[in-house]
Amino acid sequence: MRSASRLTPHASRDSRVRILGIDPGLVTTGFGIIDKNGNRLSYVASGRIRAPGGDLPRRLKAILDGLGEVIAERKPGQVALEKVFVNVNPQTTLLLGQARGTAICAAVLAGLPVAEYTALQVKQAVVGNGHAQKQQVQEMVRRLLGLGADPSPDAADALACAICHAHGGQGLGRLATAGFRMKRGRLV
Numbered sequence: 001m002r003s004a005s006r007l008t009p010h011a012s013r014d015s016r017v018r019i020l021g022i023d024p025g026l027v028t029t030g031f032g033i034i035d036k037n038g039n040r041l042s043y044v045a046s047g048r049i050r051a052p053g054g055d056l057p058r059r060l061k062a063i064l065d066g067l068g069e070v071i072a073e074r075k076p077g078q079v080a081l082e083k084v085f086v087n088v089n090p091q092t093t094l095l096l097g098q099a100r101g102t103a104i105c106a107a108v109l110a111g112l113p114v115a116e117y118t119a120l121q122v123k124q125a126v127v128g129n130g131h132a133q134k135q136q137v138q139e140m141v142r143r144l145l146g147l148g149a150d151p152s153p154d155a156a157d158a159l160a161c162a163i164c165h166a167h168g169g170q171g172l173g174r175l176a177t178a179g180f181r182m183k184r185g186r187l188v
Contacts, residue, residue, distance in 0.1 A: 018044065020076035020107070021162030022067065023154050024099040027051060029063050030154025033074050034145065036166040043145040045074055046155035056095070060102045067106035079107040080115045080165035082122060082157070117164050122157075125164035 016037045023030035029051070033044040049066030051059035084100055087093040107114045120130035127140050134157075138150040141159045151159060 017078060017166075018074070018076045019162040019165050020071065020074070020079045020112075021158040021160065021165065022079065022081040022103045022107075023157035023161065024063070024081060024096065024103045025154070026056075026059050026063075026095055026099045028154050029066065029099065029103065030152070030156075030158035031067065031070055032141075032151070032155050032159030032162050033070075033076055034159065034162045034166060041145060041163060041166055043147060043159075045070075046151055046159055048152065048154050056098065060098060063099055063102045064106050067103055068109070071106065071110045071112070076112065078115065078165065079112045080117060080161045082161055083116045083118050085119060115165050117161060117168075121168070122160050122164045125167050126160045 016035055018033060018035050021032040021034070023032075027050070029049040030046070031049065032046040035042040035044055047070075049063060049070075051062040081100065081103055084093060084097045087096070104114055117125075123132045123137060124130040126132075126144065127136050129136070132140075134153055135150075137160050138153065138156040141147070141156045141163065142150045144163060145159065150156065
């Protein structure tokens with residue numbers, strides 16, 4: 001007699017998900033792409049999009065075009081990026097928000113779902129410490145993905161965002177915040 005809980009042929013299909021992590025910036029926007037297959041993470045690509053000097057619209061167009069090329073070439077299924085933090089300089093925060101909005105637009109134009117994480121969540125997921133230094137993030141990204149060398153800081157931040165999404169954005173991370181609410185950017 002066959003069990004009713006037996007897997008159907010559809011349930012055993014490849015569960016691979018390709019995730020694009022983005023670290024938005026007006027001068028340099030980092031990107032990192034990983035594949036998640038079950039609990040296994042694999043490095044696909046990473047790099048930086050450098051915006052030319054000049055006026056803001058020209059820089060934003062470079063970010064939009066560059067991410068559009070990455071998406072078209074690498075075909076991710078999901079996108080993850082960091083939420084904007086409040087900076088000491090409000091003007092800098094507003095400008096970073098525009099770069100971030102441009103990155104979201106690139107994903108939305110391609111029909112991709114977008115997940116957002118705070119820097120604290122990303123560092124906690126990758127290093128185990130929400131207040132980790134950049135070098136610690138780079139080293140853990142290298143280790144988790146089996147890279148030969150530390151990625152550049154921009155690429156490491158983007159890859160870390162993708163890793164955070166792979167580990168927590170699809171169910172596990174929601175358990176840790178169940179029953180809490182956000183107040184002034186913090187879980188309470």
